[in-house]
Amino acid sequence: xxxxxxxxxxxxxxxxxxxxxxxxxxxxxxxxxxxxxxxxxxxxxxxxxxxxxxxxxxxxxxxxxxxxxxxxxxxxxxxxxxxxxxxxxxxxxxxxxxxxxxxxxxxxxxxxxxxxxxxxxxxxxxxxxxxxxxxxxxxxxxxxxxxxxxxxxxxxxxxxxxxxxxxxxxxxxxxxxxxxxxxxxxxxxxxxxxxxxxxxxxxxxxxxxxxxxxxxxxxxxxxxxxxxxxxxxxxxxxxxxxxxxxxxxxxxxxxxxxxxxxxxxxxxxxxxxxxxxxxxxxxxxxxxxxxxxxxxxxxxxxxxxxxxxxxxxxxxxxxxxxxxxxxxxxxxxxxxxxxxxxxxxxxxxxxxxxxxxxxxxxxxxxxxxxxxxxxxxxxxxxxxxxxxxx
Amino acid sequence: xxxxxxxxxxxxxxxxxxxxxxxxxxxxxxxxxxxxxxxxxxxxxxxxxxxxxxxxxxxxxxxxxxxxxxxxxxxxxxxxxxxxxxxxxxxxxxxxxxxxxxxxxxxxxxxxxxxxxxxxxxxxxxxxxxxxxxxxxxxxxxxxxxxxxxxxxxxxxxxxxxxxxxxxxxxxxxxxxxxxxxxxxxxxxxxxxxxxxxxxxxxxxxxxxxxxxxxxxxxxxxxxxxxxxxxxxxxxxxxxxxxxxxxxxxxxxxxxxxxxxxxxxxxxxxxxxxx
Numbered sequence: 001x002x003x004x005x006x007x008x009x010x011x012x013x014x015x016x017x018x019x020x021x022x023x024x025x026x027x028x029x030x031x032x033x034x035x036x037x038x039x040x041x042x043x044x045x046x047x048x049x050x051x052x053x054x055x056x057x058x059x060x061x062x063x064x065x066x067x068x069x070x071x072x073x074x075x076x077x078x079x080x081x082x083x084x085x086x087x088x089x090x091x092x093x094x095x096x097x098x099x100x101x102x103x104x105x106x107x108x109x110x111x112x113x114x115x116x117x118x119x120x121x122x123x124x125x126x127x128x129x130x131x132x133x134x135x136x137x138x139x140x141x142x143x144x145x146x147x148x149x150x151x152x153x154x155x156x157x158x159x160x161x162x163x164x165x166x167x168x169x170x171x172x173x174x175x176x177x178x179x180x181x182x183x184x185x186x187x188x189x190x191x192x193x194x195x196x197x198x199x200x201x202x203x204x205x206x207x208x209x210x211x212x213x214x215x216x217x218x219x220x221x222x223x224x225x226x227x228x229x230x231x232x233x234x235x236x237x238x239x240x241x242x243x244x245x246x247x248x249x250x251x252x253x254x255x256x257x258x259x260x261x262x263x264x265x266x267x268x269x270x271x272x273x274x275x276x277x278x279x280x281x282x283x284x285x286x287x288x289x290x291x292x293x294x295x296x297x298x299x300x301x302x303x304x305x306x307x308x309x310x311x312x313x314x315x316x317x318x319x320x321x322x323x324x325x326x327x328x329x330x331x332x333x334x335x336x337x338x339x340x341x342x343x344x345x346x347x348x349x350x351x352x353x354x355x356x357x358x359x360x361x362x363x364x365x366x367x368x369x370x371x372x373x374x375x376x377x378x379x380x381x382x383x384x385x386x387x388x389x390x
Numbered sequence: 391x392x393x394x395x396x397x398x399x400x401x402x403x404x405x406x407x408x409x410x411x412x413x414x415x416x417x418x419x420x421x422x423x424x425x426x427x428x429x430x431x432x433x434x435x436x437x438x439x440x441x442x443x444x445x446x447x448x449x450x451x452x453x454x455x456x457x458x459x460x461x462x463x464x465x466x467x468x469x470x471x472x473x474x475x476x477x478x479x480x481x482x483x484x485x486x487x488x489x490x491x492x493x494x495x496x497x498x499x500x501x502x503x504x505x506x507x508x509x510x511x512x513x514x515x516x517x518x519x520x521x522x523x524x525x526x527x528x529x530x531x532x533x534x535x536x537x538x539x540x541x542x543x544x545x546x547x548x549x550x551x552x553x554x555x556x557x558x559x560x561x562x563x564x565x566x567x568x569x570x571x572x573x574x575x576x577x578x579x580x581x582x583x584x585x586x587x588x589x590x591x592x593x594x595x596x597x598x599x600x601x602x603x604x605x606x607x608x609x610x611x612x613x614x615x616x617x618x619x620x621x622x623x624x625x626x627x628x629x630x631x632x633x634x635x636x637x638x639x640x641x642x643x644x645x646x647x648x649x650x651x652x653x654x655x656x657x658x659x660x661x662x663x664x665x
Contacts, residue, residue, distance in 0.1 A: 028647075057615075062531065063538025066591075069615050069642040070424030077646040078428060086545050098545070125545070132544060 022118035028076075028105070030055035030068075033113065042099075042120055044092030056116065061088045061096060072103070076114065080105045086121060086128075098125035177232040181225045188225070192218045212265075219263055223291070227356040230288075231340055234363040242282035242367040249279045249286075249318050253311035256290040264298050268306035275313030279390045281368055286320065289364045292357035293322035293384045301382065302326035317370070319387040329376040337374060338362040361386060398480035405446040405477050406453040411438030415510075415665055416482040418444040420474060422492025422516075423590045424583075426452025429491065432649035437656075444481045448494070449473060450582040459582055467493065467593055471500035478508050485510040487660065492516050492616060492642065493590040496598075503601045511663055512606040513656055516642050517625055518617040520594040527596070528620040536591045543584050596628070605631040607659040609644060609652060616642040633659055 016023060022039030026032050032050045040047050043059070057068045064087040075082045082103040088096040100121045105114050195215045203211065234240045250273040257271040290309060297307040301324025310321040329337070340359040361384070362372045370388030401407070408427065411417075417437055419430045427445040434443045447454040448470055463469035474497055478486055488509045490498040495517035502509040521529045522536065606629050610622035619636075626632040635655040639648045 029641075061538050061542070062535035063540070063542040065615055066531075066535070066539045067542045070422075073641050074425050074429060074643050074646055077643065078425075078431070087542065128545060 022099070022116075022120075024056060024116040024118070026056050026114045026116065028112050028114065030057050030114070032056060039118060042118075043089055043097060049092075056114075059089050061090065064088055076103060076105050086125070089118070098122060100124070174232050177228060181229045184225055185222070188218055188222055192222075216263070223295070226288070227292070227360055230360045230363070231356040234360065235340060240285070240360070240363045240367050242285050242364065244280045244282055244368065246278050247281050247283050247286075249281070249311050249313055249320075252281075252283045252286055253290060253309055253320065256287045256294075257309050259287075260291060260294050264294075267298060267303070269294065270306050270308045272308060272310045273312075274310065275318075277313050277390070279313060279318045279388075281318070281388060282364075285364045285367070289361045289386055290320060290322070292361050293320070293386070296357055296384070297322050297324035297382070300324070300326065300329075313390070316390055317387050318390050319385055321383055321385050323381055323383045325381040328378050329374070329382060334374060334376065338372060358384075397476075401473075401476045401480040404449060404455045404458045405473060406455075407444065407446045407477060407481060409442065409444050409481055410434070411441050411443040413439075413441040416442040416444060416484075416486040418446075418474075418478055418482070418486045418488050420446065420488070420490045420494035420497060421448065421451065422490075422494050423586055426578075428452070429643065429646060430489075433645040433652055436649070436653040441487075442482070444477065444486075446477050448497075448586075450586055451578055456579055456582065459579075461585060464585070465589060467497050467500055467589065467595065470494075470497040471504060474498065474501045475505055475508060487511045487513065487665070489513040489656070490515065490517070491645065492518070493593070496593065496595050499595065499598060499602050499606075502604055503598060506603055509604055511604055511660070512602065513609065513659065514606055514625070515609045515645060515652070516611055516614050516617040517608060518621045519596045519599050519625070520621075521591045521616070522594075524594075527624065528618065530615065530618045530621065531591070536588075539591065540584055540587060543580065543587055596624070599625060599628040600630065602629060603631070605633065605663060607633045607635060607656065609655055610634060610636045611639045611641060611644050612636055613639070614642045633662070635659070 017037045019036055019038055022042055023034075023036040024032055024039060025034040031052070032054055033052070035047050035050050037047075040050070057065050060068060067085075067087065072082055072085060082101070084100060084102065086098060086100050089099045091097050098121045099118045101116055101118045103114055103116045105112060191214065195211055195218065198211055199208075199215070230240055253273070254271055257269050261267075261269050294307055294309065301307060305325040308321075308323040310319075310323070312319040312321065338358045338361070340356055358372075365372045365386045365388060368388040370386065373385045373387070374382065375385075376382040406427065411434075417434075419427070419434055421427050421429045426447045430445055434445060437443055450456065450459045450464060460469075463472075474488075478501075485508055488498040488502070488511070490496075490512070492515065495512070495514035496519055498509065498512055498514070499517075499519075502512060518529065520527065521531045522533055523529050523531065606625075608622055608625050608629070610617070610619065612619070622634065622636070626634045635658075637644045637648055637651050637655065639651070641647055644652045
């Protein structure tokens with residue numbers, strides 16, 4: 001035999017029988033008329049069991065048979081050829097064999113025949129199944145992702161709803177407190193005015209004492225109402241408002257000290273001034289802050305020692321300091337001291353107030369762009385400090 | 391352009407409608423699962439000298455507007471029936487003669503029940519109201535068979551996807567036809583094909599068959615795997631005004647494999663109706 005294929009070529013019959021693909025010849029109705037050895041070997045079916053006995057569609061699964069009728073047959077009729085169809089072929093022993101097929105319909109003198117070539121496509125089949133699986137997995141992931149997204153959107157909507165509802169409640173609370181405060185102030189003013197009228201009359205000493213208590217308590221009640229209003233605005237509403245204008249800090253502090261002396265008769269309040277110059281601030285709010293700090297010092301400081309108010313003007317800032325002697329504040333309470341509803345450290349006095357005073361001082365400082373601080377020790381006493389930019 | 395014209399134009403685009411022929415009556419042809427309106431290419435020209443002929447692609451098939459494919463609407467044959475009525479409104483004033491292949495015969499049935507005045511007569515080519523066996527009823531398939539078909543469609547995903555045209559072989563006798571057709575015929579979005587297959591082969595409209603008042607010709611093929619003889623017999627037994635013609639033919643598409651015999655049977659049926 002010659003090397004390199006230069007000898008005589010194999011005849012067509014041999015080429016057909018052992019071609020590198022399965023070959024079938026069928027009538028237009030699919031009846032198998034010829035089949036090559038390769039196809040018989042692949043499908044485990046002898047030629048004599050196929051030729052004249054079965055149609056090509058008989059070799060397909062039911063799904064394949066439907067596909068044959070809905071796609072293969074019309075395609076052959078319309079365009080005379082079908083390419084790259086992949087169908088499962090029933091092996092003689094019952095298992096299925098994925099095959100890729102090309103079909104061409106041709107008319108010969110002896111009639112019209114369908115010429116089919118087939119290739120076993122196990123590996124391609126596996127690969128495509130992997131692809132389909134991966135695709136399904138990707139679609140599943142996409143679906144899950146979508147679900148998470150939807151859940152997130154729903155949570156966000158719920159959050160928005162709750163926030164709107166909370167804002168509504170806050171607004172309502174602010175309005176309620178506003179209304180109640182306003183309504184409380186009127187009877188308090190009436191009490192105060194009546195006490196003022198009575199004070200001008202000649203009263204026996206025990207009655208005068210009682211009158212002083214009435215006046216004092218009324219003032220305290222008024223301060224509490226103010227605090228409550230400010231607290232509500234600061235905590236749940238728009239925040240404490242200040243109107244900053246040019247002020248004489250020392251004069252403001254002196255005025256506040258003077259007022260406080262009448263409120264706390266029998267207690268000593270010193271006022272010290274340091275530095276000079278104009279400042280910008282809200283005189284009423286700063287007076288209020290001093291009032292709260294001094295009231296605090298009166299309550300918690302030593303009764304027999306003066307409370308010292310210092311108004312200090314520095315290069316870029318101004319400060320108000322209130323000092324009292326007495327038992328220091330326990331260190332663990334220092335951090336939360338300016339939070340609302342924080343009561344004083346002295347248990348005996350705990351029922352005295354709801355603890356809004358220091359919180360309001362801090363809010364006033366912040367509204368001025370400043371801050372508050374506190375230092376407390378047994379030796380130096382307690383100093384509250386409010387410092388704002390000038 | 392008024393509102394009606396605009397709607398008609400949208401329907402014509404959506405369903406890739408093609409009107410030909412001339413005559414006092416209109417034949418509307420609807421293709422079945424798997425292919426498109428080109429299926430009628432051997433049959434429709436036979437009628438064109440005497441009738442107006444309307445061909446169209448079901449949404450999701452052929453050159454229809456795939457963007458119009460709404461899985462919810464086309465989750466039942468009623469979605470297609472509503473399209474069919476719109477196609478008829480867009481193309482013909484009076485009642486038409488409807489020719490439906492396979493699943494489209496049932497789509498025509500639903501349209502005919504919904505609007506009896508729009509369809510004067512039905513030609514049902516290989517109809518089946520239910521493909522799955524159920525008690526005494528032999529539809530020809532089990533549920534597992536249908537799942538097998540869906541698998542087959544899926545495993546031909548690469549080959550049948552519209553972006554990959556396979557090599558055109560042979561077809562020496564009519565090469566230009568092959569080139570023209572390969573791009574659309576039997577070729578569609580594989581997801582839509584799968585969904586259409588599921589909707590088609592899982593449909594059950596046996597209860598509707600008795601409700602069709604118009605005369606109906608059942609063109610039954612002697613050896614049809616998709617719509618076997620038992621199904622044709624059910625149709626004839628159940629339809630109020632049936633005519634049965636059995637075509638000696640191998641397969642589910644007599645309009646392709648036996649166009650002359652199919653045309654003759656339809657002519658005879660229409661003549662009997664006075665056309």
